[in-house]
Amino acid sequence: MSDTPMPPVPPVILGDEPGSFARGVLAERHPAIIRRVRDAFPYGPDVRRALDALLTSCVEGVIEPLPADAHDRDRWRAWGLDGYAGRSWYEVPWLWSESYFYRLLLETVGYFRPGPWQGLDPFRPFKLAELDAPETDEELAALDGLEGRPEPERAQALLHGSLWGNRADLGFRLSDAGARDRAAVPGLVADDSETLWALLAPPQAADGTLCLVADNAGRELIPDLLLAAHLLAHGRAGRVVLHVKPYPYYVSDATTADVVDALRRLTAAPGTAGGYGRRLWAAMADGTLTVRAHPFAAAPLPYERMPDDLRAEFVGAALTIVKGDLNYRRLVGDRLWPPTTPFADVTAHFPGPVVALRTLKSDVITGLSAGTEAALTAAEGRSWRTGGTHALIQTRK
Numbered sequence: 142m143s144d145t146p147m148p149p150v151p152p153v154i155l156g157d158e159p160g161s162f163a164r165g166v167l168a169e170r171h172p173a174i175i176r177r178v179r180d181a182f183p184y185g186p187d188v189r190r191a192l193d194a195l196l197t198s199c200v201e202g203v204i205e206p207l208p209a210d211a212h213d214r215d216r217w218r219a220w221g222l223d224g225y226a227g228r229s230w231y232e233v234p235w236l237w238s239e240s241y242f243y244r245l246l247l248e249t250v251g252y253f254r255p256g257p258w259q260g261l262d263p264f265r266p267f268k269l270a271e272l273d274a275p276e277t278d279e280e281l282a283a284l285d286g287l288e289g290r291p292e293p294e295r296a297q298a299l300l301h302g303s304l305w306g307n308r309a310d311l312g313f314r315l316s317d318a319g320a321r322d323r324a325a326v327p328g329l330v331a332d333d334s335e336t337l338w339a340l341l342a343p344p345q346a347a348d349g350t351l352c353l354v355a356d357n358a359g360r361e362l363i364p365d366l367l368l369a370a371h372l373l374a375h376g377r378a379g380r381v382v383l384h385v386k387p388y389p390y391y392v393s394d395a396t397t398a399d400v401v402d403a404l405r406r407l408t409a410a411p412g413t414a415g416g417y418g419r420r421l422w423a424a425m426a427d428g429t430l431t432v433r434a435h436p437f438a439a440a441p442l443p444y445e446r447m448p449d450d451l452r453a454e455f456v457g458a459a460l461t462i463v464k465g466d467l468n469y470r471r472l473v474g475d476r477l478w479p480p481t482t483p484f485a486d487v488t489a490h491f492p493g494p495v496v497a498l499r500t501l502k503s504d505v506i507t508g509l510s511a512g513t514e515a516a517l518t519a520a521e522g523r524s525w526r527t528g529g530t531h532a533l534i535q536t537r538k
């Protein structure tokens with residue numbers, strides 16, 4: 142914790158401000174996602190009608206409750222559903238309305254219901270296209286060039302692979318045609334990687350558990366797994382627990398099925414990548430690498446409100462790495478903090494040392510120096526916050 146007193150806590154972000162990024166996600170990104178899903182599957186007339194109704198509802202309607210027999214209705218009620226049902230999507234916390242949108246989309250396509258579409262990930266075609274892309278082959282082939290380099294250099298390269306892999310967020314790309322082509326800006330807006338490596342220094346780190354809170358599947362998850370394999374192989378972690386989503390979420394968020402797809406992709410790859418894949422497969426088989434899919438991973442709430450069982454897992458970890466933009470919003474609180482608010486202050490609630498690896502794709506930001514904030518704003522106005530071209534590594538010991 143820093144010594145300076147915390148400034149007043151700003152209110153949570155809502156989607157009601159015209160022209161705001163949050164409103165654009167609700168009014169434009171969500172309808173675009175529904176259309177893409179509708180086009181990607183030969184759903185029958187009932188599902189199509191339901192998707193059309195959801196599209197209308199999420200743009201101009203109100204939040205509908207879950208069906209009375211939904212398996213997780215009580216959970217969503219505990220997460221605030223009763224207070225928000227019947228209200229406009231735009232006037233409740235943005236984090237909540239986004240999360241609930243994905244839950245309702247799964248309801249609409251019959252993901253949780255006994256029937257032909259049960260368990261079929263509506264985002265799977267997009268995830269597979271990403272995994273099969275030639276760019277993935279190129280990224281895997283680049284591992285051969287790292288062989289023989291000193292270990293710290295390889296570790297740093299894999300850390301950056303995992304960090305910048307966070308640009309591969311399909312929700313972001315599906316609704317922002319230019320996102321893929323915009324160049325990443327190599328300089329990080331915050332870089333605590335030295336502290337991160339100190340926390341993962343061998344030999345002490347070799348006994349510790351690393352929690353890796355994953356974000357996107359495919360081209361983000363593969364470098365996450367490569368980083369995990371490297372840390373295990375070099376005494377920087379004794380055990381890795383990979384936290385994924387319990388069901389499809391935010392289009393490309395990783396589930397257990399996506400971990401398996403990524404591992405199969407790796408094991409089938411030639412050269413160095415295939416070796417990483419086989420070691421990771423063996424690590425899952427012997428329990429050195431485990432996967433967790435806690436319901437709270439897809440909760441519409443900040444991590445400050447995590448349940449005790451999940452808290453206990455993070456308490457036991459030597460370090461937790463939290464990937465991505467949404468997890469960052471949940472970690473620091475989905476609020477328009479003054480950008481110089483210390484990261485250590487807003488993550489003081491987190492049980493144990495924590496590192497955020499994130500490309501900037503929403504308005505939330507903390508932990509910048511005044512000079513960095515001023516330079517970014519002078520050069521780009523507000524777009525540096527949401528364009529996905531900047532990244533950060535922030536640590537709280």
Ligand SMILES: O=P(O)(O)OC[C@@]1(O)O[C@H](CO)[C@@H](O)[C@@H]1O
Nearest residue numbers: 166310313465466467468502503
């Ligand atoms: O968490 P990720 O994959 O890095 O990004 C998720 C994201 O695209 O979705 C949200 C808006 O829908 C934003 O927080 C962010 O831009």
